[in-house]
Amino acid sequence: MVRKTFKSMEDFAKACGVSRPTVAKYFSNPLDLKSATRRRIETVLKQSDFEPNSFVRHLNSKVVRNIGIIIPTIYDPFFAQFVSHIESSLRERGFWSIQISSQTRPDLEEEAVRRMLEFGVAGAIVAPLGNQSRPGVFDSLKNAVPTVSFDVPLGDDVPFVSNDHREGITTMVQYLCRSGEPPVLLEGPNLSDNALIRQDGYRDAMRAEEHEPIIINCDLEPSWELERVGYEQMRRLLAGGDLPGRTFLCSNDRLAFGVMTAASETGLKIGREPGDDLRVAGHDDHPLSRYVWPPLTTMAQDTDAIAHETVYQLIELLDAEALGITVPPRRMRIRSTLMMRKSA
Incomplete structure (x- = not known):
């Protein structure tokens, strides 16, 4: 059977016999629709190759699902490990990441903060440059959205996860x-x-x-x-x-x-x-x-455990924000494991 192709969400909605906002609501949360409406959309969906752009879904949803990640560099595989674990943990919880590397430059770290605010992310996970960061560079970000840092702390007011x-x-x-x-x-x-x-x-x-x-x-x-x-x-x-x-x-x-x-x-x-x-x-x-x-x-370092705890603390902040309550920032240091090899 030849699968139907739709050029836009409007075309797909017309084939389903519903409005475009109804289709957008379905892709945001199907349970918000009546069962009969869901069945109509799902019938057409099974017969087509239609998949709405995730960014369009994001714009049509009242709940922002994007999380910003700022790290010092992607050149170092060590940070790549962290980001990979963080992305997987976020995806399991229905979130998508937007990653920016500061390339170890304070000016680009400052620019990364501005970009995250422009993107309107729901929250942020940050590994700062540390002693090279400009004073107060993350103030606007942590004041705007729930923020958690890993590897290097952002201050006593921000949750922090690190190796011990x-x-x-x-x-x-x-x-x-x-x-x-x-x-x-x-x-x-x-x-x-x-x-x-x-x-x-x-x-x-x-x-x-x-x-x-x-x-x-x-x-x-x-x-x-x-x-x-x-x-x-x-x-x-x-x-x-x-x-x-x-x-x-x-x-x-x-x-x-x-x-x-x-x-x-x-x-x-x-x-x-x-x-x-x-x-x-x-x-x-x-x-x-x-x-x-x-x-x-x-x-x-247990990069997997550090990454998952970082995401857990961010989700905790997002849930608290939705409920209108305050969660005291926590600091956690995770133990490492001795790897005895031939060099020593």
Whole structure:
């Protein structure tokens, strides 16, 4: 049977014998119509290939179903993981996402906020640039629609979901100290307060293990090219000829990739076997961590749990707004998992 084709919602409505607003109401919520009207529309629908544009449905619905997502970059697969989980969780609840990357630029982050307000999103999920964000850049957004942040907080008035950075670093320090010599912490640029939380956690964990903390701070210009930063940091240390230790804990996996490359170029062997020259560990479980050589020992953030909790808190805010009640903002930090691999 040849399926009927309709060029517009008006043509489809005419074939059903109903008005265009009635068809729009059906695609917004079929239960709003009488059963006889629903059957008329569904009969024609089964015989055709008609599917109204989702944006048209959105315009014809009193309930906005679009959620804005702002992230620092799509270049990093780590954020791509988060967005993928967030989109899936939103879709399960009948929402669609509009995603904008600030491309690690404060001016584009500010522009992203303006665009979300123009789109009239029902709510927003934001991973801010952190210390590079312009002051108050998200004020207009969080005052206009329910907003939740992940990875980096937006303030005490906004719900926030993140990895438990202190717990993760503590677990890694304990593992490295008890399986070999204590680690030196190699820092990257201070792009957000997460770096400071991890640094404090490292200090406390090292002292608890009765070792003196050794931190190599980053003196390079702030940059999101973290692999390059780790590479240059390690090249400088190797050029000095006297490494401060033989176990390096990098504050994130992307720094560790650069460190491992620089060490390997000079002939050093990375691993935890007898005779290996260096142990290298990271934090985050970047999607490439298990595929570099040797595979990187790291702490795995539970990106799925963080994303689903972020969406849950946003839905909670949207429901509260519909009921005219106020929900106190909650903060949640989710534990990570030690991934023991060949690098340490």
